[in-house]
Amino acid sequence: MNEMPRADALDKTTGRALYTADVRLPGMLHAKVLRSAVPHGLLRRIDATRARAMPGVHAVLTRDEIAPGTVPFYGYFIKDQPIVALDRVRYEGDILAAVAAETEWQAAAACAAIGVEIEPLPPVATIEAALAPGAPELFPDPPIGMVPHYGEGASATARPQPNVCFEFRYRMGDASVFAACDHVFEDAFRFSRMHHLHLEPFVSVADCSRDRIEIWSSCQNPFPLRKEIARMFRVPENRITVHVPYIGGGFGAKNNCKTEPIAVRLSQMTGRPVRFCLTMEEGFLTNTQHAAVLRLRTGVMADGTLVARQAEVLLDAGAYSDASPLVAEKAGYRAPGPYRWQHVDSVCRCVMTNTAPAGPFRGFGGTQAAWASESQIDMIARRLGIDPLEMRLRNALSLGEPYMPGESGIDSDLGLGLRLVADRIGWRSTNRQPNRGLGIALGFKDGGGVNKPAQARVKVSTSGDIFLQCGTVEIGQGVKTALTTIVAEIMGAPAHRVAVAPINTDSVPFDQGTNASSGIAVMGQAVAQAARRVRQQVVEFAAEMLNVSPSDVSLDDWHALHGAERVPLAPLVMRHFGGTGFEFSADGFFKAKHDPRAPLETPCVFWEIGWAAVEVEVDRETGRVTIPRLVVSGDAGRALHKAACRGQDEGAAIMGLGQALFERMVYDGTTLLNGEALEYRAPLAEDLPAEFLSITQEQGHGPGPFGAKGMGEGAMLPIAAAVANAIEDAVGVRITELPITPERVLTALHAKQESAA
Amino acid sequence: MTSLRLTFRLNGAAVSREVPTSAVLAELLREEFGCLGVKLACSRAVCGACTVLLDGAPVASCATFAFRAEGAEVTTIEGVPEDDPVRRAFAEHSAFQCGYCTPGMILLAKALLARNPQPTREEIVAWMSSGLCRCTGYQMIVEAVEIAGRAGAAA
Numbered sequence: 001m002n003e004m005p006r007a008d009a010l011d012k013t014t015g016r017a018l019y020t021a022d023v024r025l026p027g028m029l030h031a032k033v034l035r036s037a038v039p040h041g042l043l044r045r046i047d048a049t050r051a052r053a054m055p056g057v058h059a060v061l062t063r064d065e066i067a068p069g070t071v072p073f074y075g076y077f078i079k080d081q082p083i084v085a086l087d088r089v090r091y092e093g094d095i096l097a098a099v100a101a102e103t104e105w106q107a108a109a110a111c112a113a114i115g116v117e118i119e120p121l122p123p124v125a126t127i128e129a130a131l132a133p134g135a136p137e138l139f140p141d142p143p144i145g146m147v148p149h150y151g152e153g154a155s156a157t158a159r160p161q162p163n164v165c166f167e168f169r170y171r172m173g174d175a176s177v178f179a180a181c182d183h184v185f186e187d188a189f190r191f192s193r194m195h196h197l198h199l200e201p202f203v204s205v206a207d208c209s210r211d212r213i214e215i216w217s218s219c220q221n222p223f224p225l226r227k228e229i230a231r232m233f234r235v236p237e238n239r240i241t242v243h244v245p246y247i248g249g250g251f252g253a254k255n256n257c258k259t260e261p262i263a264v265r266l267s268q269m270t271g272r273p274v275r276f277c278l279t280m281e282e283g284f285l286t287n288t289q290h291a292a293v294l295r296l297r298t299g300v301m302a303d304g305t306l307v308a309r310q311a312e313v314l315l316d317a318g319a320y321s322d323a324s325p326l327v328a329e330k331a332g333y334r335a336p337g338p339y340r341w342q343h344v345d346s347v348c349r350c351v352m353t354n355t356a357p358a359g360p361f362r363g364f365g366g367t368q369a370a371w372a373s374e375s376q377i378d379m380i381a382r383r384l385g386i387d388p389l390e391m392r393l394r395n396a397l398s399l400g401e402p403y404m405p406g407e408s409g410i411d412s413d414l415g416l417g418l419r420l421v422a423d424r425i426g427w428r429s430t431n432r433q434p435n436r437g438l439g440i441a442l443g444f445k446d447g448g449g450v451n452k453p454a455q456a457r458v459k460v461s462t463s464g465d466i467f468l469q470c471g472t473v474e475i476g477q478g479v480k481t482a483l484t485t486i487v488a489e490i491m492g493a494p495a496h497r498v499a500v501a502p503i504n505t506d507s508v509p510f511d512q513g514t515n516a517s518s519g520i521a522v523m524g525q526a527v528a529q530a531a532r533r534v535r536q537q538v539v540e541f542a543a544e545m546l547n548v549s550p551s552d553v554s555l556d557d558w559h560a561l562h563g564a565e566r567v568p569l570a571p572l573v574m575r576h577f578g579g580t581g582f583e584f585s586a587d588g589f590f591k592a593k594h595d596p597r598a599p600l601e602t603p604c605v606f607w608e609i610g611w612a613a614v615e616v617e618v619d620r621e622t623g624r625v626t627i628p629r630l631v632v633s634g635d636a637g638r639a640l641h642k643a644a645c646r647g648q649d650e651g652a653a654i655m656g657l658g659q660a661l662f663e664r665m666v667y668d669g670t671t672l673l674n675g676e677a678l679e680y681r682a683p684l685a686e687d688l689p690a691e692f693l694s695i696t697q698e699q700g701h702g703p704g705p706f707g708a709k710g711m712g713e714g715a716m717l718p719i720a721a722a723v724a725n726a727i728e729d730a731v732g733v734r735i736t737e738l739p740i741t742p743e744r745v746l747t748a749l750h751a752k753q754e755s756a757a
Numbered sequence: 758m759t760s761l762r763l764t765f766r767l768n769g770a771a772v773s774r775e776v777p778t779s780a781v782l783a784e785l786l787r788e789e790f791g792c793l794g795v796k797l798a799c800s801r802a803v804c805g806a807c808t809v810l811l812d813g814a815p816v817a818s819c820a821t822f823a824f825r826a827e828g829a830e831v832t833t834i835e836g837v838p839e840d841d842p843v844r845r846a847f848a849e850h851s852a853f854q855c856g857y858c859t860p861g862m863i864l865l866a867k868a869l870l871a872r873n874p875q876p877t878r879e880e881i882v883a884w885m886s887s888g889l890c891r892c893t894g895y896q897m898i899v900e901a902v903e904i905a906g907r908a909g910a911a912a
Binding site: 005006008009010011012013014015016017018019021022196197198199200201246247248249251279280475476477478641643644646647650651652653654655676677678682683684685686688692694 | 792793794795796797798799800801803804806833834835837839844845847848849850851853854855856857858859860863881882883885886888889891892893894895896897898899
């Protein structure tokens with residue numbers, strides 16, 4: 001059976017879908033900003049006198065125009081990023097001033113007329129430079145911040161040392177077990193930095209011309225944005241409305257404050273709506289993935305049994321903390337991988353450098369962790385002469401086995417997925433071609449966010465039209481379709497009777513944000529509860545009207561079924577409530593329960609797994625790696641829309657393949673060299689593997705409605721390690737730094753030849 | 758600022774506008790004609806989100822002067838009918854996610870099928886590689902073009 005098209009199919013294939021970039025308001029002004037060309041320095045003077053007199057200019061925002069009594073800093077755990085530079089600049093691209101003018105061109109021209117004097121300070125470009133003794137400090141005075149409460153084994157410290165804004169640590173078991181290991185292996189890995197490259201730019205429109213702040217934003221987290229704007233501008237939250245139309249991709253970047261504080265302040269200053277839309281080039285300077293250095297020390301028995309692991313992960317947080325502390329929690333917590341350990345000691349530090357701020361990126365620390373962990377598991381297997389697939393099967397956690405003490409059980413059969421992708425790639429095949437090799441890897445992350453509540457409302461009109469109101473945004477993942485499916489199935493209604501309400505923070509129930517693959521496993525549970533409750537109301541109403549027992553009534557397309565009777569509901573509603581009718585309405589709620597034993601406050605809601613098997617071909621003359629075959633698989637628990645699930649796995653896998661082979665932000669010191677579309681190489685259709693198979697498993701163990709789980713990040717996690725593992729299988733060299741460029745492969749091949757000679 | 762009067766056909770209708778000589782086609786289509794399906798992403802003729810058809814040929818409207826439209830037939834996504842086989846294939850095969858590249862991808866595919874109604878998979882991959890999609894991983898887009906090609910052949 002062909003499934004229905006996605007709920008957003010018509011909007012998005014006709015050009016009718018409205019995005020924030022398309023929002024136009026009467027009298028709207030346009031904002032542009034002046035950015036620092038100096039990576040690190042003291043802002044001695046900033047003078048906008050000339051800029052203010054330029055044609056079309058309505059306002060210039062510098063540190064001198066910050067309203068008294070407001071708090072000009074934003075961030076997650078640590079409020080360290082200023083709206084515009086105050087006393088210091090911290091990266092090339094740091095915002096010095098902003099202009100609102102009639103046109104973008106006029107705003108840009110005025111920016112160029114702002115006088116700036118910066119006294120340069122020595123910059124730190126890399127993790128190593130930032131941690132060196134005597135390194136220049138980005139924040140000599142610690143910014144305001146907090147450390148969350150953790151459960152058993154987990155802890156964190158704010159600013160444990162200069163240029164480290166946050167350190168997360170997780171410990172389990174006794175380190176003495178290392179002494180009993182047959183082997184202890186230490187390996188180090190480097191992870192490169194990508195930009196999200198969402199096609200819709202960072203953009204918002206703010207209107208403060210009336211008695212409230214109204215914001216349209218391409219933002220994944222409308223309610224946290226509202227809270228942050230309220231805190232910064234000292235405005236009550238019920239005087240702020242955030243609208244989120246369709247979002248043209250985010251991949252983690254569009255979290256909390258980005259363009260919004262400047263748009264709001266300029267709108268306050270001018271009394272006019274202000275649109276602030278970044279260019280793609282500015283996007284590269286606004287949020288990125290975390291580059292990382294990872295060291296693993298792993299103790300094993302001779303038969304391949306894993307015993308103990310120490311992990312040290314250093315994340316390059318860039319110039320401002322953004323969500324780095326949250327990413328550090330996850331990178332540190334996920335570093336062991338989904339295996340059975342007697343002892344774990346993991347630490348992750350966020351290191352500040354004078355480069356673009358890093359933040360959430362699909363995989364959220366799990367990608368960095370999986371790159372190192374799944375590479376090392378393979379290296380150990382090969383050193384011990386054990387088949388890498390067998391090594392994983394022997395140590396992988398079983399279905400239902402807790403990840404760590406106090407955690408929830410793993411809700412996918414890891415071995416089932418491993419065998420599935422291994423079979424499809426022909427793992428056992430003896431027909432091996434020269435310079436070709438096979439690799440396998442197992443990606444995993446705790447999904448659904450930490451201690452995250454979700455609320456939803458379902459309403460049904462007299463005529464049986466169903467409204468779904470919830471704060472999860474449609475960013476491309478297909479959440480409107482999936483949540484619609486849940487409501488329709490519970491209500492016994494065709495999917496086209498359900499419409500998802502536009503997101504407006506005054507009219508949809510509170511939500512913490514669209515992140516952590518939480519749409520189905522977290523919000524989906526709240527939506528299902530709301531739908532079941534409203535269904536119960538309707539059933540009880542119909543039973544009363546028909547004078548029968550509710551247990552004998554069921555619903556089908558806005559008819560009450562009772563025995564052989566099929567009674568239309570609309571006339572019953574009007575008979576009881578009058579001709580204008582009524583709306584049945586119910587709310588749903590879900591949150592994982594607190595548990596003091598759970599390392600991260602609550603046991604993980606679900607486990608997001610990505611399996612990959614790949615065949616590579618290595619050109620020994622050029623070092624170029626090509627991908628004849630790639631097999632990826634995720635576990636949707638139950639797929640609420642099969643094509644949407646497939647799209648999530650395939651998109652994630654190709655993003656991972658780009659990271660594995662070529663995609664990266666290239667820095668020369670603190671200067672980004674390829675921060676624009678042409679020179680930043682992201683995957684195109686021509687980069688597709690010759691054969692690319694994705695398999696959506698439906699193992700049925702998810703906590704969401706009908707056994708569903710979250711999707712969208714898992715299939716990215718194993719790709720890079722699977723490729724590196726296949727390269728070792730093909731030509732016997734191990735690449736430990738991403739991306740796996742021809743140069744790195746060739747260097748490794750030459751080194752191997754020399755050591756053999 | 759020097760201006761000139763442009764007369765061209767937009768999605769089948771004759772239109773005329775006074776525009777600055779420096780006007781860019783994408784801005785003209787979005788701001789003057791309300792064709793908001795013309796998406797701007799890289800604004801450097803790299804990503805293809807702003808692709809429109811100029812006398813049937815795909816162009817990056819973000820980097821095309823508006824005066825190039827003089828006397829031409831301009832097709833944007835707004836000019837693609839709901840029953841168009843390419844549009845339907847993208848919609849029914851879920852060959853989109855966030856949707857920002859989708860108008861450009863659909864127009865790019867239409868230009869391919871107009872030239873080559875039965876392209877091979879390799880031809881589709883090569884042609885569609887002038888558009889950037891960050892969401893789908895491309896395979897479902899390639900399949901949608903194959904489906905549309907078969908639908909065209911059957912029609």
